[in-house]
Amino acid sequence: MTKTGWCSAWFRRGLLAFCILASAFSREAEAQVARMEVIPFESLTLTDQEFLTGREDGKPVTIAGELRLPRAGTERFPLVILLHASGGIGGYLTDWEQEFLSMGVATFVIDSFTSRGIVNTNNDQSQLGRLAQTEDAYRALALLAKHPRIDSSRVMLMGFSRGGQSALNASMMRFQKVHLLSSEARFAAYVALYPSCNYSYSDDDDISAQPVRVFQGTADDYVPIEACRAYVQRLKARGKDVQFIEYQGAGHLFDGRAFKTPMTLPQAQATLNCQWQEGENGQLFNAATRQPFSYNDPCVKRGATLAYNEKAATEARKAVIEFVAATLKPVHSP
Incomplete structure (x- = not known):
C-alpha cells in the first residue's frame, strides 16, 4: 500500500x-532523500496467557513504526528499535532518536497503541497485555532485518517503562523460540529504562547471550526497583551479560525533559507492592494470594509521579551511547 x-x-x-x-x-x-519512512507491519493482539502458551493466532492488527536513517546513500546502518511507555510516544523518544542518529545509528519507533484504539494505559493497564509489545518487537525485527538499509546483525531493542519490560521479555529464549517464527534475525543487545520486573515467567532466567542493560531510579514510585535488582542478580548467577545501573533519588521517566516540573498521575496504576508469577497453562497468579492476577488486586495502588532528573538523564545517556558504540559499532558520517 x-x-x-x-x-x-x-x-x-x-x-x-x-x-x-x-x-x-x-x-x-x-x-531529504528517504531519510524517514513510516512503515506499517502486521502484528497480533495477544492476551498474556495466549502469548505465554505460544499461540500465534490472536487478533491480527496492522501497526506502524517510524524509521529514520542517519543519512542518504546506500550503506546499511545499525538500528535501535524503540518501545514506548504506558503514556505512548513522547518527546523522550525523540531525544533518544536524535542521539542515535547523530552516532550513525538508524531508529525505528513502534506505535503499539494507535491502531489498537488506545491513547495510553496509565490508568487502565488491562487495555493491553504486558507481552503485546514484545510480539510487536519481534514482528518489527523480522521485517526490518530485510530492509536494504539495515544491517540485520546490528539491531538493538530499547524500551521504556512498560516498553522496557517488553524489551527484557524479548531477551528470553523461550519466547524467541516460539514467537520469532521463521525469522533468523536476533537482537544484538537489549536496553530497558525503568521497567517492571515484578512479573516472573517460567524459564525467565534463560535469556539470550547478548548483553542486557537495565537503568532505574531509586525514587521510582511507579514500578518497584527491588524487583529489577533481584531479577538481574538471578541472571548474573546464570552467567549472563547483564548490568543494573541505578540512580540515587531519580524517579520514573527520569530522562523525560518534559517533566522538569514533576507530573503527578493521580489515577495511574502503580504495581510497587505486587509480584505476579506464571502458573500452569500460562495463567498469571498473584504471588501473595495465589489467585489469578487482576489489576483490581489490593497490591495495585493509584498514583505515580513522572520527574526529570538531569544528573540521572545525563549519566544514563552517556552509558547507553557508550554501550551502543561498543555493541553496534556505528560508523559516523565522514
Whole structure:
C-alpha cells in the first residue's frame, strides 16, 4: 500500500492524527532523500496467557513504526528499535532518536497503541497485555532485518517503562523460540529504562547471550526497583551479560525533559507492592494470594509521579551511547 493509501485506510478508522503525522513524515522523507519512512507491519493482539502458551493466532492488527536513517546513500546502518511507555510516544523518544542518529545509528519507533484504539494505559493497564509489545518487537525485527538499509546483525531493542519490560521479555529464549517464527534475525543487545520486573515467567532466567542493560531510579514510585535488582542478580548467577545501573533519588521517566516540573498521575496504576508469577497453562497468579492476577488486586495502588532528573538523564545517556558504540559499532558520517 502507498503512504497515501495507508493514510486513507487509517483515516477511515478515525485515526486522523496519525495520518497527519505520517503525511508529514512522508513529505520530509521525500525532501531529504528517504531519510524517514513510516512503515506499517502486521502484528497480533495477544492476551498474556495466549502469548505465554505460544499461540500465534490472536487478533491480527496492522501497526506502524517510524524509521529514520542517519543519512542518504546506500550503506546499511545499525538500528535501535524503540518501545514506548504506558503514556505512548513522547518527546523522550525523540531525544533518544536524535542521539542515535547523530552516532550513525538508524531508529525505528513502534506505535503499539494507535491502531489498537488506545491513547495510553496509565490508568487502565488491562487495555493491553504486558507481552503485546514484545510480539510487536519481534514482528518489527523480522521485517526490518530485510530492509536494504539495515544491517540485520546490528539491531538493538530499547524500551521504556512498560516498553522496557517488553524489551527484557524479548531477551528470553523461550519466547524467541516460539514467537520469532521463521525469522533468523536476533537482537544484538537489549536496553530497558525503568521497567517492571515484578512479573516472573517460567524459564525467565534463560535469556539470550547478548548483553542486557537495565537503568532505574531509586525514587521510582511507579514500578518497584527491588524487583529489577533481584531479577538481574538471578541472571548474573546464570552467567549472563547483564548490568543494573541505578540512580540515587531519580524517579520514573527520569530522562523525560518534559517533566522538569514533576507530573503527578493521580489515577495511574502503580504495581510497587505486587509480584505476579506464571502458573500452569500460562495463567498469571498473584504471588501473595495465589489467585489469578487482576489489576483490581489490593497490591495495585493509584498514583505515580513522572520527574526529570538531569544528573540521572545525563549519566544514563552517556552509558547507553557508550554501550551502543561498543555493541553496534556505528560508523559516523565522514
